[in-house]
Amino acid sequence: MAEILVLVDYVDGEVKKVTLELLTLARRLGEAAAVWVGPGYENAKDKLAEYGAAKVYVAADEELTSYVVAPKVELLAQLVAEKSPGAVLVSATGEGKEIAGRLAVRTGSGVLTDVVDVTEGFVGEHSIFGGAIVSHAKVRQGTPIIAVRPNAIATEAAPGTPAEEQVSVALSDAAKAAKVVEKVVQEKGERPDLTEAAIVVSGGRGVGNAENFKIIEDLADSLGAAVGASRAATDAGWYPHQFQVGQTGKTVSPQLYVAVGISGAIQHRAGMQTSKTIVAINKDPEAPIFELVDFGLVGDLFQVAPQLTEEINKRK
Numbered sequence: 506m507a508e509i510l511v512l513v514d515y516v517d518g519e520v521k522k523v524t525l526e527l528l529t530l531a532r533r534l535g536e537a538a539a540v541w542v543g544p545g546y547e548n549a550k551d552k553l554a555e556y557g558a559a560k561v562y563v564a565a566d567e568e569l570t571s572y573v574v575a576p577k578v579e580l581l582a583q584l585v586a587e588k589s590p591g592a593v594l595v596s597a598t599g600e601g602k603e604i605a606g607r608l609a610v611r612t613g614s615g616v617l618t619d620v621v622d623v624t625e626g627f628v629g630e631h632s633i634f635g636g637a638i639v640s641h642a643k644v645r646q647g648t649p650i651i652a653v654r655p656n657a658i659a660t661e662a663a664p665g666t667p668a669e670e671q672v673s674v675a676l677s678d679a680a681k682a683a684k685v686v687e688k689v690v691q692e693k694g695e696r697p698d699l700t701e702a703a704i705v706v707s708g709g710r711g712v713g714n715a716e717n718f719k720i721i722e723d724l725a726d727s728l729g730a731a732v733g734a735s736r737a738a739t740d741a742g743w744y745p746h747q748f749q750v751g752q753t754g755k756t757v758s759p760q761l762y763v764a765v766g767i768s769g770a771i772q773h774r775a776g777m778q779t780s781k782t783i784v785a786i787n788k789d790p791e792a793p794i795f796e797l798v799d800f801g802l803v804g805d806l807f808q809v810a811p812q813l814t815e816e817i818n819k820r821k
């Protein structure tokens with residue numbers, strides 16, 4: 506069975522959920538082989554083993570993470586040449602997509618980005634036009650390089666004991682062109698990460714102003730949820746842009762998504778419509794969001810949301 510290389514995404518030594526999704530997908534396509542770049546593998550090895558990596562290529566040299574994406578590309582290109590994997594999977598984040606594009610050029614391969622699934626024969630599935638159309642595409646040349654959208658694949662654990670192989674690459678001068686001079690850790694609040702949260706509560710234009718977002722935060726906190734926002738709310742400066750959900754924001758796929766004062770524009774849906782259960786609170790019974798929901802609450806959010814929060818807190 507061909508190896509499927511999975512580039513591990515991690516922050517502060519903690520493996521990101523998207524990598525567990527990629528490992529789950531890789532096991533469907535062949536033998537999952539994780540590629541760890543940088544120091545700190547020891548802290549992450551249990552997680553990679555738990556999600557079924559049959560092998561881990563460990564490139565522990567700190568220099569590989571001292572520059573922007575090029576060293577990862579050179580390492581992966583070398584592995585593609587030496588190991589002839591069936592495909593390379595990376596996360597479709599900003600960095601992942603850049604790596605995918607550069608790696609495809611390096612290896613003379615085709616690239617698929619933003620796929621939401623990959624089926625037999627490495628056929629990539631895309632959800633386009635805000636999720637209105639599903640298209641399929643296949644790489645015709647070289648090794649398929651595939652960037653998979655976070656939250657598109659349901660994770661499944663498959664504990665095992667991966668073989669480990671230390672690998673290294675002699676970096677070209679070109680790979681050292683852009684050095685990382687500073688890393689600023691984004692302050693992390695008590696709430697879960699938006700793209701990884703099991704529950705997301707989002708507020709839209711109906712919330713009215715920045716102060717009122719406290720209502721959304723309170724409801725989110727009662728549920729242990731992350732807070733999201735529509736673009737109307739972030740563009741108005743009511744909530745920071747990094748919390749925008751949608752086509753030009755984050756893609757989320759939680760167990761429960763609660764849309765509060767959001768109309769359900771196609772660009773918003775594109776970022777949340779794969780959520781397992783969707784609840785909306787909106788005062789307009791004709792709001793398009795109600796076409797999508799499992800539970801719809803027609804009412805004024807300023808009455809409904811605080812009552813909901815109170816009731817949830819009471820039942821805890």
Ligand SMILES: Cc1cc2nc3c(=O)[nH]c(=O)nc-3n(C[C@H](O)[C@H](O)[C@H](O)COP(=O)(O)OP(=O)(O)OC[C@H]3O[C@@H](n4cnc5c(N)ncnc54)[C@H](O)[C@@H]3O)c2cc1C
Nearest residue numbers: 709710711735736737751752753754766767768773788806
């Ligand atoms: C290229 C492009 C990319 C875009 N990308 C994104 C994106 O990534 N994410 C995104 O969200 N949008 C995106 N948009 C914008 C999108 O088209 C919508 O304009 C936006 O989603 C609307 O946000 P909203 O639902 O909060 O506001 P509105 O559409 O104004 O809806 C507000 C809703 O709140 C309800 N409401 C008002 N007051 C109350 C109340 N008191 N109680 C209950 N309900 C109330 C109203 O009935 C209404 O349904 C994009 C647009 C373009 C053109």
